[in-house]
Amino acid sequence: MSDVRKVVLAYSGGLDTSVILKWLQDTYRCEVVTFTADLGQGEELEPARQKALALGIKPENIFIDDLRETFVRDFVFPMFRANAIYEGEYLLGTSIARPLIAKRQIEIARATGADAVAHGATGKGNDQVRFELGYYALMPEIKVIAPWREWDLNSREKLLAYAEKHGIPIEQKHREGGAPYSMDANLLHISYEGRHLEDPTAEPEASMWRWTVAPEEAPDTPEYVELTFEKGDLVAIDGERMRPHELLAKLNELGGKHGVGRLDLVENRYVGMKSRGCYETPGGTILLKAHRAIESITLDREVAHLKDDLMPRYAALIYNGYWFSPERQALQALIDFTQQTVNGWVRVKLYKGSVMVVARDSATDSLFDPTIATFEDDRGAYNQKDAEGFIRLNSLRLRIAAKLAAKRRR
């Protein structure tokens, strides 16, 4: 056990991180600094302060920050410029939040002179990687403590016994078996893993979903929403400009009301195993669809295809925790370069779980030219005869090969 003087713990105020807090004090005999972030998870944060104080943390060692605007502006929005989806389905809601938490922990470590950081992620998941790659990229000499990989409290019973023994308050739900799922929430999504979901043939219980109504319960009338984009980022909803996190919160409200954004999948973790997860990403689902639509009229074809070719790689980088890597930054430079012309608006229709784009336009950057595309007489905007040469030369290599093949058959 290495020597630790002061550790900054990512602290939610829940049972697990409270036990970690105590365990750090006992095991490392070090000063603990707690850091609790508001990323829009929809929980009160002040109770975390009270719990930390009760566990002996000095007031000046308790950090509670509202990171919602930063989260959406500097992490979620840049990622959506790339249309990032992991494995064809997952919108990376948890993945994109971890680097921000890591970054803030390191800032606090520097501010408080701490020499270590700790988190409550297990040794089987992706989050440990995302936290720790962030720590190391920002402060390579930092000492990282991952209690779930170190201690022997590897069952719920042992954890509760430890809490009991050390006077950590245990809510009734924990005594009754704890949350039925492992959950993570922020402004972009809420996720569910574990327990019942570990059987990939079992449909999630209706009661699991928290942010969206069931499509069956959604309004019988569709709702139209207009999203305005500037340089690839959402800036207004139905004409009303808001700050980034307010926009995403508004989209969540709209999507949630219409049952948009539920997802049930088996994904491949970076640590090498497959895992079942369920997600609700109401606002993000709308945003992705609309962003693709505004790009469809403002991006050049080859630029769009280049982005599509690189997207899975970009998404995997974020999934795997490489937000602060130079390769993510290089890809971001390319992506951001392309978004200069992504200005305009998109109208979507929300209805019982689906999002459909029905209109899109750009006053300044539309590359859609109806005078060329028209089935009607285009008055010479496009010379159909050009197509013959285009096809003749594009087929030249195929024709040469076919002639050779014919000769070979003879």
Place this chain on the structure above:
Amino acid sequence: MSDVRKVVLAYSGGLDTSVILKWLQDTYRCEVVTFTADLGQGEELEPARQKALALGIKPENIFIDDLRETFVRDFVFPMFRANAIYEGEYLLGTSIARPLIAKRQIEIARATGADAVAHGATGKGNDQVRFELGYYALMPEIKVIAPWREWDLNSREKLLAYAEKHGIPIEQKHREGGAPYSMDANLLHISYEGRHLEDPTAEPEASMWRWTVAPEEAPDTPEYVELTFEKGDLVAIDGERMRPHELLAKLNELGGKHGVGRLDLVENRYVGMKSRGCYETPGGTILLKAHRAIESITLDREVAHLKDDLMPRYAALIYNGYWFSPERQALQALIDFTQQTVNGWVRVKLYKGSVMVVARDSATDSLFDPTIATFEDDRGAYNQKDAEGFIRLNSLRLRIAAKLAAKRRR
């Protein structure tokens, strides 16, 4: 005008290709062979025979083929093994049918000793490219006639006047202004382009859609469907084995009933312009979702990512008409190699326009290992301590760079 002796025309029996038939006879003074394919577009084909006869085609020069099974087994299914989507949205329903038509035309040309082929696609679209790349790849010396690029019948009025003059029967709808949209249908989809849709801000009229009910009109009760896959191909629905085209027809019926598979987008054509299109792909939408789900438990992570990285390229090849190219075949060799283990079943829930995967399993090939993924005690199946070394080495390059950056700042 080059010398043509006998031409095989892709003939639908409609007004346009009837005018083309006549125009070919008049312009090239050549024998015309008509070819009409059943690709599941849902139209009677026998009327095409009567029309061809009426236009003077010899009975032995009229070819009407049911290509539905070939279409789905040898074109649609191989494409779905790749999870192909063009520009994030389009399921390539028209693109995948053209090569088969081209192939059959060439076979008929060989069988009848024809020296030319003709099609009814315009000089602005993708279909001319898809047809002609197919022709050239299969019979490089063939003469290709694309009347829309040659003649001067470049308005509806001129076309009708020509038909009138040559005694080609004109249905009432044409006199009233013709179809409100340009449509193309086959077992995979129906597409709409032109007219009203040329304004990308105009939502399609409700009356346009033909294959799917509006989600608003779909049943109030969700329906569960189970799809069984073998080597990446659908082989049974709800346990009932059917032939490929029967399976896709069944999925279309199910999807259509639940309003699944409508799409409204602006896409980038190979000839260089953007165009608005609307599509209904009810069965294909379900199939893609389910195929990804069965892959999610049977494919290795890196294989899945490799496929994802290559998918946009594969999709663009098909969109652009390169089905018979060696690069498509090389990619297909890779894709087919990966599908050996893609065996199992997927359960989806259809409801008012949405498809949700709720369960998936494989008796023989599941790589999902609950003993490793579990949040509970795994009895040593996975050593959480391994994660530390994994993260330490994955971060090594980041740590070295961060140390250098810190030194540089000093």
Place this chain on the structure above:
Amino acid sequence: MSDVRKVVLAYSGGLDTSVILKWLQDTYRCEVVTFTADLGQGEELEPARQKALALGIKPENIFIDDLRETFVRDFVFPMFRANAIYEGEYLLGTSIARPLIAKRQIEIARATGADAVAHGATGKGNDQVRFELGYYALMPEIKVIAPWREWDLNSREKLLAYAEKHGIPIEQKHREGGAPYSMDANLLHISYEGRHLEDPTAEPEASMWRWTVAPEEAPDTPEYVELTFEKGDLVAIDGERMRPHELLAKLNELGGKHGVGRLDLVENRYVGMKSRGCYETPGGTILLKAHRAIESITLDREVAHLKDDLMPRYAALIYNGYWFSPERQALQALIDFTQQTVNGWVRVKLYKGSVMVVARDSATDSLFDPTIATFEDDRGAYNQKDAEGFIRLNSLRLRIAAKLAAKRRR
């Protein structure tokens, strides 16, 4: 034949473009503006002025520009940041010069109020595409005249007869059959195509090569050269800072002396055919090798791999003439982003046709850390035990699959 008022011709002063000049005057009855560029091809340009005057071009319509510095700084160097090679071998010497010529022609067209541009590239090659894509990207309404695709002077005899008839001076070499090869030269390379080379089994004659001595004739003593890089660009040779084109000229001199940079290959043209070409790129060959070497110690691994993955695509864009396309610019944004840390020096050894890197270092940006890499005791800089977890988790998916395969076999 469309109406043309004034045309800017890319004019070398040679026989072919002199005939074109005359043909343009006769055929289009338009004013001709000549543009002759010094790209370091090593020819006197003033004779071109005399010839243009003799053909009746007004003095104010004759443009002769020294573009050497721009060429190397704004075209060659950005391309070398990408380590661009086409089809594993070709350093893109001709490809990279065409966009600059096109750009300058368009500038002159704007300055002189011309409504057309013309070039002397044939209808079979890549250069026509590179010129014209440049023209269209920079001035979409410009009229492009490509005489080789229009006229009927499609044999050497007809061309000479035309020249004779119109009083265009014909050098003796043309009367004797013309140049044995089609050549193109600029500061980056000289290329040879055609004639004897059209047989891909025929070795080029020793007399063909112009810029490099035969390795057999090169000095018997190796020469060491040190190249200094800043942000990925060469800035000094053996410690002497020079301007970009001076540096490349110096490298050409060094490489030429030691027989470096000869290449004989069959390449795939954009228009669809294969063609044999020979190239001498003495300076470029040294530069590429050295640039990779300085990157080897200053670039992050994943950034380097990302660049390698994208390089063939970038090279094909340049080969095909898409320098002014948004996708090339987006890739350049990524590439340039990565070059911020590419600072340092490289020592190479030149000897009888080969370039070998023997040393490289960076005072500010070396990521090479001997304390970690050492085979000797590293005093704890690297914990070898980390490798176990790294391997265990990287193999997890392979182990799961192998277990399943074993179970299946049973």
Place this chain on the structure above:
Amino acid sequence: MSDVRKVVLAYSGGLDTSVILKWLQDTYRCEVVTFTADLGQGEELEPARQKALALGIKPENIFIDDLRETFVRDFVFPMFRANAIYEGEYLLGTSIARPLIAKRQIEIARATGADAVAHGATGKGNDQVRFELGYYALMPEIKVIAPWREWDLNSREKLLAYAEKHGIPIEQKHREGGAPYSMDANLLHISYEGRHLEDPTAEPEASMWRWTVAPEEAPDTPEYVELTFEKGDLVAIDGERMRPHELLAKLNELGGKHGVGRLDLVENRYVGMKSRGCYETPGGTILLKAHRAIESITLDREVAHLKDDLMPRYAALIYNGYWFSPERQALQALIDFTQQTVNGWVRVKLYKGSVMVVARDSATDSLFDPTIATFEDDRGAYNQKDAEGFIRLNSLRLRIAAKLAAKRRR
């Protein structure tokens, strides 16, 4: 320390693996099986048997196999079909040998009922990863012992002391400081790392290189060699058919004589650090050049580009040790598919360190069509006018964007 009954050790007979042998016996108290492979490293293997016997290994536990043919046919040649190069330079000589050793070790483990395998690679290098990924992919339950990560013999002194103490014979060279470099050799290459080379600014000593003469010492007369390929594999040299390993040995002899294939570079290891390495790959350097040349006339352009795009990924997989992974196999399926037409011959010229292709042809599969490529009159094989339409449509998106940009500027 886990329980081990019998371990198969990759045993070279040298000091290090002899110490490991003894250490395994002492530490694990287990039976040791030795495996020594002839991969063409050019060393006698029988001394390894004597040493093993002397260290108490039972005769039936000593395996000495000649794997040269398998190595070249099933590992080297498939890799060369891909034109694999790591980081633009390295021909993967060590990387490609490790999987075969791992495979044979596992076969021996199965044959002898061993429950563990061991190797002599350190915890800092790539080889540990390559060995162990192989072991785990082929026998996931195997116990892996990597002594260099476990023991405390982490200096040369301790190792010698251990050998001395246990009666392991120590050659004089070890007493004098050991080999000046860490070396690895097989039929494809010999590599040098460590010591003097740990300074990336220090040129290797002339005495280091073992397989190639210095270019300065190479013959003054160039030598021409003709290589014949079938399905992408070398089958004959100068018309003489030989077995794969004989062919590679012959190429090594030719390359070595002419000073071909020396390389000095800094590479990025999979474990995260940069390291300096020098390599001699005489035959491989010739083979790669020739393979690209035969592909240049027999492969379709887009297939060649697809291979180029995927090559760095394939090379990294091999470098990182993923030979037995499904993603490498999927890529191989694509690559092998493309090689069906790669038949023909290539003539290269070897001279003082350089390899130059001077001729190439294929009687059956050449796609080079001189009637089309010719600068002379092609009698209509190619219609130059086609190029206009080709360029017009390829530039359409650029023209639309340029028009929009012009409008925006106004």
